Amino acid sequence: MRRIITRTLLAIIALIAIGLWVTRPQALAPGTLSGIEGDVARGEIIYAAMGCASCHMAPGSEDRLVLSGGKSFPSDFGTFYAPNISTDPDHGIGNWSDAEIASAVLKGTSPAGQHYYPAFPYASYGRAEVGDVVDLIAYLRTLPADQSPSRPHDVGFPFNIRASLGGWKLLFSGSDWVVTGTLTDDQIRGRMLVEGLGHCGECHTPRNALGGMDTAQWLAGAPIPGKDNERTPDIRAPSLDWSAPDIVAYLKTGLTPEFDSAGGEMVDVIANMKQLPDDDLNAIAAYLLIVGTDTP
Amino acid sequence: MRKTLVVTLATVAISVAALAGADGHADPKQIEAAVKARQAHMQLYSFHLATLGGMAKGEIAYDAEAAGSAADALVSLVQLPQGGYWLPGSDNASIENTRALPAIWAADSKVGEAAGAMVEAAMAMQAAAGTDLAALQGAIGAVGEACGGCHKPYRASAN
Numbered sequence: 001m002r003r004i005i006t007r008t009l010l011a012i013i014a015l016i017a018i019g020l021w022v023t024r025p026q027a028l029a030p031g032t033l034s035g036i037e038g039d040v041a042r043g044e045i046i047y048a049a050m051g052c053a054s055c056h057m058a059p060g061s062e063d064r065l066v067l068s069g070g071k072s073f074p075s076d077f078g079t080f081y082a083p084n085i086s087t088d089p090d091h092g093i094g095n096w097s098d099a100e101i102a103s104a105v106l107k108g109t110s111p112a113g114q115h116y117y118p119a120f121p122y123a124s125y126g127r128a129e130v131g132d133v134v135d136l137i138a139y140l141r142t143l144p145a146d147q148s149p150s151r152p153h154d155v156g157f158p159f160n161i162r163a164s165l166g167g168w169k170l171l172f173s174g175s176d177w178v179v180t181g182t183l184t185d186d187q188i189r190g191r192m193l194v195e196g197l198g199h200c201g202e203c204h205t206p207r208n209a210l211g212g213m214d215t216a217q218w219l220a221g222a223p224i225p226g227k228d229n230e231r232t233p234d235i236r237a238p239s240l241d242w243s244a245p246d247i248v249a250y251l252k253t254g255l256t257p258e259f260d261s262a263g264g265e266m267v268d269v270i271a272n273m274k275q276l277p278d279d280d281l282n283a284i285a286a287y288l289l290i291v292g293t294d295t296p
Numbered sequence: 297m298r299k300t301l302v303v304t305l306a307t308v309a310i311s312v313a314a315l316a317g318a319d320g321h322a323d324p325k326q327i328e329a330a331v332k333a334r335q336a337h338m339q340l341y342s343f344h345l346a347t348l349g350g351m352a353k354g355e356i357a358y359d360a361e362a363a364g365s366a367a368d369a370l371v372s373l374v375q376l377p378q379g380g381y382w383l384p385g386s387d388n389a390s391i392e393n394t395r396a397l398p399a400i401w402a403a404d405s406k407v408g409e410a411a412g413a414m415v416e417a418a419m420a421m422q423a424a425a426g427t428d429l430a431a432l433q434g435a436i437g438a439v440g441e442a443c444g445g446c447h448k449p450y451r452a453s454a455n
Contacts, residue, residue, distance in 0.1 A: 233454070255443070261447050264448060264453045270444065
């Protein structure tokens with residue numbers, strides 16, 4: 001009897017060990033960035049497309065270039081605080097290597113080899129091109145340093161066990177696209193901007209019990225965490241029913257086809273989107289117009 | 297121009313400051329009328345923005361006169377005193393049928409500043425709208441941004 005218990009325990013321990021190994025935090029493969037030169041000017045556009053400032057500038061700040069962090073993100077699992085990602089060597093990421101920053105953005109893995117919480121939208125950013133991230137990093141290095149210390153997340157047991165996030169990543173992140181099929185070049189570019197860099201799904205797609213995006217309800221609108229009775233809108237083409245010029249004008253001005261205006265977090269999104277070239281905004285419209293349709 | 301702007305900003309500041317000082321015991325009928333009035337005010341912004349925004353988007357042919365009068369209307373609207381219909385107790389935590397957040401009436405409220413930014417954006421549009429389409433297109437973004445200046449912190453999202 002005792003032997004059976006011992007063996008069962010050993011088997012369980014072995015299974016846990018295998019599970020932790022399989023879901024261990026992964027950095028980018030060594031050499032992934034070698035030979036890729038960052039372009040600061042392109043990085044500035046990537047920075048706007050990825051919306052870094054919306055989350056990492058100080059709460060209430062209007063300065064989109066000072067990434068001191070501190071904004072709170074309530075969720076079902078606890079409250080997360082955006083960290084300082086300014087160039088400060090002590091409180092920000094000034095001392096990180098390019099590979100470390102790229103692993104954080106694309107893999108959700110910290111320089112110390114820990115999983116990040118998916119409040120950092122690496123489940124979307126994981127679809128980005130390495131070259132775009134290298135451009136972003138070149139731009140981030142030109143931004144001012146800020147000495148505000150990062151605030152620890154307020155997350156209780158069991159969600160404070162970061163090792164468990166490996167399973168989450170396995171289930172809900174990766175570089176696969178949501179909308180697949182035969183797409184035009186414009187739709188493909190738009191898909192990168194919406195599903196990847198712009199991480200629109202993070203707010204506009206409902207989440208399942210484990211906090212993963214329910215891709216069957218892709219961009220169908222979702223409750224806003226921490227706000228009772230408030231939702232992000234359903235932006236699938238048949239529900240939204242906007243034309244391409246409507247979408248482009250909205251992303252440039254925040255004015256809807258009814259000439260209401262963007263509100264809430266979307267105001268910051270518009271501040272980012274209006275910095276994108278017209279080609280990119282047209283691409284976003286081309287992609288959004290096929291979401292929720294049978295076209296692709 | 298400069299003087300007009302200063303006077304206007306002062307007027308807006310006063311009318312918004314009146315919010316804080318107003319008696320907090322309006323009856324439900326007054327509150328209901330106030331909510332209707334401010335929503336009508338927003339509807340009027342929207343009506344004139346439809347002309348300006350429609351031209352900026354290329355949906356309506358550019359017409360200097362029509363653009364100019366829509367911008368004039370916008371400037372008139374932003375200068376109307378609004379204190380009377382932003383009554384304390386008319387926030388979305390207190391009543392139905394409004395998305396106005398209680399933060400509007402909080403001690404650290406910045407609605408006055410946001411209203412000032414709206415006045416500036418409307419005046420810039422007034423200067424641009426009758427010039428040509430490119431000028432109008434250049435000014436519409438700031439108007440939308442000024443709308444967001446209040447709608448980001450002070451209006452709840454729809455449900």
